[in-house]
Amino acid sequence: MTRPALFQPLELRGLTLPNRAWVPPMCQYSVDAQDGVPTQWHLLNYGSFAIGGFGLIVAEATAVDAVGRISPFDTGLWNDQQVDAWRTVTDAVHSLGGRIAVQLGHAGRKASTNRWWPGHRSGVVPAEEGGWQPVGPTTQPGDGAEFVGETVHALTEPEILAIIDDFAAAARRAVQAGFDAIEIHSAHGYLLHQFYSPLSNTRTDGWGGDLDGRLRLPVEVARAVRGAIPDQMPLLARLSVTDWREDGWTAADSVELTRRFKAVGVDLLDASSGGNSAARIPIGPGYQADLAAQVRAGADIPVSTVGMIWEPELAERLIAEGRTDAVMVGRGALRDSNWPLRAAHELGLPNEEAPWQPQRFRGAWS
Numbered sequence: 311m312t313r314p315a316l317f318q319p320l321e322l323r324g325l326t327l328p329n330r331a332w333v334p335p336m337c338q339y340s341v342d343a344q345d346g347v348p349t350q351w352h353l354l355n356y357g358s359f360a361i362g363g364f365g366l367i368v369a370e371a372t373a374v375d376a377v378g379r380i381s382p383f384d385t386g387l388w389n390d391q392q393v394d395a396w397r398t399v400t401d402a403v404h405s406l407g408g409r410i411a412v413q414l415g416h417a418g419r420k421a422s423t424n425r426w427w428p429g430h431r432s433g434v435v436p437a438e439e440g441g442w443q444p445v446g447p448t449t450q451p452g453d454g455a456e457f458v459g460e461t462v463h464a465l466t467e468p469e470i471l472a473i474i475d476d477f478a479a480a481a482r483r484a485v486q487a488g489f490d491a492i493e494i495h496s497a498h499g500y501l502l503h504q505f506y507s508p509l510s511n512t513r514t515d516g517w518g519g520d521l522d523g524r525l526r527l528p529v530e531v532a533r534a535v536r537g538a539i540p541d542q543m544p545l546l547a548r549l550s551v552t553d554w555r556e557d558g559w560t561a562a563d564s565v566e567l568t569r570r571f572k573a574v575g576v577d578l579l580d581a582s583s584g585g586n587s588a589a590r591i592p593i594g595p596g597y598q599a600d601l602a603a604q605v606r607a608g609a610d611i612p613v614s615t616v617g618m619i620w621e622p623e624l625a626e627r628l629i630a631e632g633r634t635d636a637v638m639v640g641r642g643a644l645r646d647s648n649w650p651l652r653a654a655h656e657l658g659l660p661n662e663e664a665p666w667q668p669q670r671f672r673g674a675w676s
């Protein structure tokens with residue numbers, strides 16, 4: 311029997327990923343001290359995905375500066391204490407044979423929101439509870455009832471340049487912290503998406519206006535991050551491939567941005583969608599796979615797809631059909647951190663070739 315496509319290795323620059331079942335970045339909102347320093351929860355959470363055999367774990371949206379956090383409880387990589395704490399996480403994952411990337415991000419106008427936990431109200435965190443004023447391409451607040459009335463600081467050019475430097479500095483720290491790869495968060499309505507989407511970037515200077523102006527910040531961030539990390543380290547970028555609106559950002563625009571990303575050294579495009587403005591999204595199993603396939607074909611670059619790919623058979627088919635190079639399993643991994651082991655069993659991979667930890671091997675299906 312030929313080895314399932316899901317369990318074929320994938321090479322990105324100097325990194326070999328043992329399989330194509332990956333964990334997407336998922337905010338944990340677990341930094342109770344509000345200092346951006348990962349905690350024991352992060353060690354256990356990412357460790358559990360490594361035990362479960364995922365080929366790549368992308369750690370949650372990690373802010374490049376304090377103002378760029380989505381919530382006060384996000385992780386960061388803007389100081390050395392954060393580097394040391396992340397190092398314990400990456401060491402643990404490596405001790406289990408795993409590979410771990412970090413998603414570097416800036417929330418822009420969608421910063422300073424509450425953690426998305428049961429029993430917590432949604433919306434912005436007021437200043438008296440530790441919230442702060444968000445920044446964005448303009449003073450226009452985030453799209454959604456929770457942002458109504460919020461004041462946003464429109465970034466000046468020197469502030470934009472400082473954010474590019476912050477991305478590069480955070481990438482350098484990520485290397486020190488032992489991460490195997492970096493992912494740039496340019497999706498879901500956060501800062502870089504706010505700049506490339508015509509729905510949120512109405513600037514008239516060199517950082518807005520036409521397509522070239524709107525693509526400038528994400529491309530300059532990717533260029534700066536690439537310049538800050540070793541040649542052999544893969545660089546991924548997550549994009550909202552479409553705003554799902556006729557007046558918004560389109561898949562054709564994404565192909566153009568991805569070509570420019572590729573030209574400055576991005577190795578894989580992680581295709582997601584939406585998040586910047588209200589839209590009707592046709593969700594269902596694998597609903598973003600066509601977007602990934604369009605970018606893959608249009609920009610000639612490896613891609614990953616994500617979105618309700620919870621059944622191994624679907625994951626296998628998407629890769630085998632050449633629509634994507636890897637799948638990311640989000641909520642499916644929260645439900646079952648051993649998802650790759652079940653997938654291996656269901657796809658007929660012999661137990662000895664499945665990513666079992668030896669301590670767990672007697673739990674393999676017989």
Ligand SMILES: Cc1cc2nc3c(=O)[nH]c(=O)nc-3n(C[C@H](O)[C@H](O)[C@H](O)COP(=O)(O)O)c2cc1C
Pocket residue numbers: 334335336337338370371413495497498548582616617618619638639640641642
């Ligand atoms: C708890 C949670 C936190 C998330 N945090 C992030 C994040 O930090 N960065 C990001 O790009 N996407 C984030 N997402 C989106 C996921 O990465 C993924 O794209 C989405 O859940 C769709 O995949 P799924 O249907 O397999 O869950 C989050 C999703 C969940 C459920």
